[in-house]
Amino acid sequence: MKTILITGASGAMGSAAVRKLAGDGHTVWMACRNLEKGESIRQQILQDEPEADIRLKALDLSSFASVKTFAAELKADGVQLDALFNNAGTMNRHYSETADGIERTWQVNFLSPCLLTRLLLPMMAPDAHIVSMVSLSAHYARLDAAFPLSDKKHFTQLGTYAQSKLALLLYTLELSRRVPQYVNMSDPWIVNTPIIHLDRWFDPIADLFFRPVCYKPEKGVQPALRALFTEERGKYFVGKSIRDYLPKYGKRYDLQDVWTRIEAFLAMQAPLEQL
Numbered sequence: 077m078k079t080i081l082i083t084g085a086s087g088a089m090g091s092a093a094v095r096k097l098a099g100d101g102h103t104v105w106m107a108c109r110n111l112e113k114g115e116s117i118r119q120q121i122l123q124d125e126p127e128a129d130i131r132l133k134a135l136d137l138s139s140f141a142s143v144k145t146f147a148a149e150l151k152a153d154g155v156q157l158d159a160l161f162n163n164a165g166t167m168n169r170h171y172s173e174t175a176d177g178i179e180r181t182w183q184v185n186f187l188s189p190c191l192l193t194r195l196l197l198p199m200m201a202p203d204a205h206i207v208s209m210v211s212l213s214a215h216y217a218r219l220d221a222a223f224p225l226s227d228k229k230h231f232t233q234l235g236t237y238a239q240s241k242l243a244l245l246l247y248t249l250e251l252s253r254r255v256p257q258y259v260n261m262s263d264p265w266i267v268n269t270p271i272i273h274l275d276r277w278f279d280p281i282a283d284l285f286f287r288p289v290c291y292k293p294e295k296g297v298q299p300a301l302r303a304l305f306t307e308e309r310g311k312y313f314v315g316k317s318i319r320d321y322l323p324k325y326g327k328r329y330d331l332q333d334v335w336t337r338i339e340a341f342l343a344m345q346a347p348l349e350q351l
């Protein structure tokens with residue numbers, strides 16, 4: 077049985093993953109920004125699965141300090157991870173900056189998951205799994221000159237979200253070429269969860285007509301669950317298929333350069349072993 081860490085474990089797909097994996101007998105670490113919400117979900121799952129081994133820990137991805145504290149405490153506790161599922165995500169309606177001075181969606185969806193992954197890597201065996209939750213929106217985005225930061229002038233709710241997922245996708249692709257672990261991406265398609273609420277006038281109409289045709293969280297998380305046990309590397313899990321996007325994105329971007337820029341930024345947040 078494996079020890080699996082899930083970020084955004086109190087969310088719709090995160091909690092569906094916790095339920096499935098803990099129910100299958102794995103030890104699951106729920107990383108949640110809201111411990112009360114996380115504990116309530118943990119208790120609900122334990123009611124159905126009394127033998128489940130589910131642990132809960134605070135992680136706020138809008139803060140690099142929180143990411144560093146989280147990783148340091150796991151290390152101090154001697155935790156060894158078999159898998160990391162970078163699932164947490166956000167899509168902010170308006171431009172706002174975190175305490176680190178970074179646009180919020182950008183930090184939560186991209187920079188913090190990269191930092192977290194780098195800090196947890198030493199706690200992972202060579203045959204461990206890492207899965208990044210990306211999005212089909214990434215395929216419609218382009219990086220801009222501000223990269224590895226986001227450009228305040230060009231902030232839009234959906235555009236910055238899509239860019240953050242593209243940035244995570246590119247980082248994950250390059251990471252998969254640099255470490256022995258099984259590093260992959262998952263795309264849940266369009267899923268009926270809180271994140272698709274856009275804070276717009278048309279939300280009630282979308283709730284009525286669009287949500288019912290979206291996937292349920294249990295279905296949306298399936299590709300990620302497969303990626304957590306795969307022997308593939310650098311692949312994109314969507315629906316029942318496994319795609320290779322290295323040719324496409326390797327042609328469109330200089331992945332080495334993308335990697336170097338991200339790593340230079342991350343190295344300013346914490347000392348990192350070079351990969």
Ligand SMILES: NC(=O)c1ccc[n+]([C@@H]2O[C@H](COP(=O)([O-])OP(=O)(O)OC[C@H]3O[C@@H](n4cnc5c(N)ncnc54)[C@H](OP(=O)(O)O)[C@@H]3O)[C@@H](O)[C@H]2O)c1
Nearest residue numbers: 084086087088089109136137138164165211266267269271
């Ligand atoms: N739903 C879709 O159609 C869709 C499509 C493509 C990709 N995705 C991706 O799937 C992942 C899961 O989303 P979901 O659809 O299950 O939506 P969700 O229910 O809103 O889950 C998002 C999770 O991320 C957590 N989160 C947000 N900000 C955070 C922060 N600062 N620090 C730590 N955790 C934070 C949320 O915490 P709280 O529980 O405290 O709110 C929640 O647990 C996200 O990465 C999303 O971008 C979703």
